[in-house]
Amino acid sequence: xxxxxxxxxxxxxxxxxxxxxxxxxxxxxxxxxxxxxxxxxxxxxxxxxxxxxxxxxxxxxxxxxxxxxxxxxxxxxxxxxxxxxxxxxxxxxxxxxxxxxxxxxxxxxxxxxxxxxxxxxxxxxxxxxxxxxxxxxxxxxxxxxxxxxxxxxxxxxxxxx
Amino acid sequence: xxxxxxxxxxxxxxxxxxxxxxxxxxxxxxxxxxxxxxxxxxxxxxxxxxxxxxxxxxxxxxxxxxxxxxxxxxxxxxxxxxxxxxxxxxxxxxxxxxxxxxxxxxxxxxxxxxxxxxxxxxxxxxxxxxxxxxxxxxxxxxxxxxxxxxxxxxxxxxxxxxxxxxxxxxxxxxxxxxxxxxxxxxxxxxxxxxxxxxxxxxxxxxxxxxxxxxxxxxxxxxxxxxxxxxxxxxxxxxxxxxxxxxxxxxxxxxxxxxxxxxxxxxxxxxxxxxxxxxxxxxxxxxxxxxxxxxxxxxxxxxxxxxxxxxxxxxxxxxxxxxxxxxxxxxxxxxxxxxxxxxxxxxxxxxxxxxxxxxxxxxxxxxxxxxxxxxxxxxxxxxxxxxxxxxxxxxxxxxxxxxxxxxxxxxxxxxxxxxxxxxx
Numbered sequence: 001x002x003x004x005x006x007x008x009x010x011x012x013x014x015x016x017x018x019x020x021x022x023x024x025x026x027x028x029x030x031x032x033x034x035x036x037x038x039x040x041x042x043x044x045x046x047x048x049x050x051x052x053x054x055x056x057x058x059x060x061x062x063x064x065x066x067x068x069x070x071x072x073x074x075x076x077x078x079x080x081x082x083x084x085x086x087x088x089x090x091x092x093x094x095x096x097x098x099x100x101x102x103x104x105x106x107x108x109x110x111x112x113x114x115x116x117x118x119x120x121x122x123x124x125x126x127x128x129x130x131x132x133x134x135x136x137x138x139x140x141x142x143x144x145x146x147x148x149x150x151x152x153x154x155x156x157x158x159x160x161x
Numbered sequence: 162x163x164x165x166x167x168x169x170x171x172x173x174x175x176x177x178x179x180x181x182x183x184x185x186x187x188x189x190x191x192x193x194x195x196x197x198x199x200x201x202x203x204x205x206x207x208x209x210x211x212x213x214x215x216x217x218x219x220x221x222x223x224x225x226x227x228x229x230x231x232x233x234x235x236x237x238x239x240x241x242x243x244x245x246x247x248x249x250x251x252x253x254x255x256x257x258x259x260x261x262x263x264x265x266x267x268x269x270x271x272x273x274x275x276x277x278x279x280x281x282x283x284x285x286x287x288x289x290x291x292x293x294x295x296x297x298x299x300x301x302x303x304x305x306x307x308x309x310x311x312x313x314x315x316x317x318x319x320x321x322x323x324x325x326x327x328x329x330x331x332x333x334x335x336x337x338x339x340x341x342x343x344x345x346x347x348x349x350x351x352x353x354x355x356x357x358x359x360x361x362x363x364x365x366x367x368x369x370x371x372x373x374x375x376x377x378x379x380x381x382x383x384x385x386x387x388x389x390x391x392x393x394x395x396x397x398x399x400x401x402x403x404x405x406x407x408x409x410x411x412x413x414x415x416x417x418x419x420x421x422x423x424x425x426x427x428x429x430x431x432x433x434x435x436x437x438x439x440x441x442x443x444x445x446x447x448x449x450x451x452x453x454x455x456x457x458x459x460x461x462x463x464x465x466x467x468x469x470x471x472x473x474x475x476x477x478x479x480x481x482x483x484x485x486x487x488x489x490x491x492x493x494x495x496x497x498x499x500x501x502x503x504x505x506x507x508x509x510x511x512x513x514x515x516x517x518x519x520x521x522x523x524x525x526x527x528x529x530x531x532x533x534x535x536x537x538x539x540x541x542x543x544x545x546x547x548x549x550x551x552x553x554x555x556x557x558x559x560x561x562x563x564x565x566x567x568x569x570x571x572x573x574x575x576x577x578x579x580x581x582x583x584x
Binding site: 016017018019021022023024025026028029050052059060063064065066067082083084086087088121122123124125126127129133136137138 | 247248249250251252253255256283287288289290291292324326327328329330331332343344345346347348349364405406407408409413414415445448449485487488489493498501502504505508509511
C-alpha cells in the first residue's frame with residue numbers, strides 16, 4: 001500500500017494531468033521503489049488511489065517490462081544485447097558477466113539476492129557498447145573489469161547500509 | 162571532415178555547456194520565441210515551418226508544418242505530445258538532444274504551442290530515460306524561472322506549460338496513438354486512424370505529436386527563416402538530420418549532416434570506415450524497421466554512393482526512417498542478424514492484432530530451428546509465406562515493418578539460409 005508520504009508525492013504528480021488515470025505509471029513506479037517489484041497490495045493501493053479497477057492495473061503491470069511482479073535482486077542489471085550492441089561483442093560480454101556471477105548463460109538472480117541480471121533490447125546507447133543500466137542508471141563503454149568494479153562498489157554500499 | 166560549418170541541432174558540439182540556460186540565451190537561445198511572440202501571428206510560425214519543408218524526424222517524414230495546420234480552430238484545449246520514446250534499435254539521437262541541448266527542444270515545443278494555440282505539452286520519454294529526464298526537468302524549471310514557460314510568457318498573453326512523463330518499457334509506445342493511450346494510463350496499444358490525433362488525440366482533444374529532433378529544428382527555422390534552412394539538404398528533403406551510426410565502424414556515434422549527404426561520407430569520414438579493412442556486407446538504414454541494403458560485393462552497384470535523403474533511400478529499396486544506420490561487415494551471419502530482429506519484434510509486439518502477435522512468434526520459432534540445426538526443407542519459403550500473410554494485415558506499422566528484415570535478408574542472402582536447411 002502507499003504510505004502517507006507516497007500519497008502526498010502522488011498528489012503532486014496528479015496536478016500534471018486532467019485525468020488522474022494518467023498517473024498510473026508514475027504511481028506504480030512509486031509503489032515499486034522500495035522492493036523493485038509490486039505486490040498485490042501495492043497494486044490494490046494504486047488502483048484505489050486512482051479509482052481504477054485492480055484488474056486494469058494488473059493488466060498494465062503485465063504489459064510494461066519495467067514493472068515487475070516477481071521478487072528481484074536489489075540491483076537490476078540490464079545489459080543490452082540487441083543487434084547494434086551484439087555486433088560489438090555485447091553477447092559475449094553478457095555471457096562472461098553471468099559466468100563470473102555464477103549465473104546461467106541467460107541470466108538470473110544471484111544467491112545473495114543482490115543482483116538480477118538480464119539481457120534486454122535496445123537502450124538507446126548503441127555507440128557506447130558494452131553498456132548496462134543498473135536500476136535504470138546508465139553505465140557505458142564498459143569492460144569486464146569496469147562492471148566488476150561497479151558491482152563490487154554496489155555490494156559494499158549494500159553491506160554498509 | 163564535417164559538411165556543416167556549424168551544427169544546427171547538436172549545437173553543444175560547437176558551444177560548450179549550452180545545456181545551461183544562461184549559455185543558451187547568450188548564444189541566441191529563446192530569441193526565436195521572443196521574435197514569434199512580438200512580431201509574428203501564430204499562423205505565420207506554422208507558415209515558416211511549412212515553407213522550410215521540415216519533415217518529421219521520428220521516422221515517417223511527414224511535413225511538420227502541414228501536421229500543425231490540421232489542428233482545428235476553436236476546439237480547446239489543444240495538446241502537444243513530444244515523442245521521446247526513442248526505442249528503435251540503433252537510434253540514440255533524441256537522448257543526446259535531451260541531455261546536451263535541451264533548451265533548443267523546449268523552445269521548439271513552445272513555438273509549436275504558440276503556432277497551434279496549445280495550452281500544455283507532455284514530453285513522453287521511455288522509462289529507461291529516467292536519468293536524462295532529471296536533467297530535462299531541471300532545464301524546464303530554469304525555463305519557467307526565466308519566464309520562457311508558464312503564465313504570460315515574456316509578458317505576452319501566451320501561457321503554456323510543459324510536463325514530463327515516463328513510460329515503462331514498451332517499444333510500441335513510439336507509435337503515436339499507442340503513446341497517447343499510454344499517456345492516458347492505459348495499455349500502450351495503437352488506436353484506429355482516422356481520426357488522427359490532430360482531431361482526436363490526447364484526452365480526445367486536438368493534439369500535435371512530434372518527435373524530439375523535429376521540434377529541435379523549429380527555433381533556427383523561426384529565427385533565420387525558411388530560405389536559410391533550405392541552404393541545407395535537398396529540395397524535397399531540406400535541412401540537416403542527425404544520423405545515428407552503430408555496428409561495425411571505427412567511430413560509432415551521432416553525426417549531423419545535411420540531408421542528401423553521401424553514405425560514403427557518413428561511414429568513411431564520420432565513422433572512420435569498417436575496421437580491419439573488412440568488407441561492408443550490409444546496412445540497415447532505419448534500425449530494425451526497414452529493408453536491409455546489401456554492400457558493394459553483395460548487391461548491384463555501390464551502396465556507398467547512396468544519397469541520404471528520404472527519396473533516394475526509398476528508391477534504393479529501403480527507408481531513411483529515423484536514420485539509425487547499423488553497419489555490418491563481412492563476418493556477419495545474416496540469418497543470425499535477422500533472427501536478432503525477429504526476437505526484437507516478437508518481444509515488442511503489443512498483442513492487439515493477431516497477424517502481428519502470432520506472426521512475430523512464428524517467425525522467431527522458424528529462426529530458432531534454422532539456427533539450432535533443425536531447419537526443415539521449405540523453411541525459407543515458409544518465412545516468406547508468413548511475411549506475406551502479415552503484410553497489409555497488421556493493425557499498425559510495428560507488425561508491418563517486422564517483415565522487412567526477414568524478406569530483405571532472404572532476398573539478398575538466401576544462400577546463407579539454404580545452407581542451414583541442407584546442413
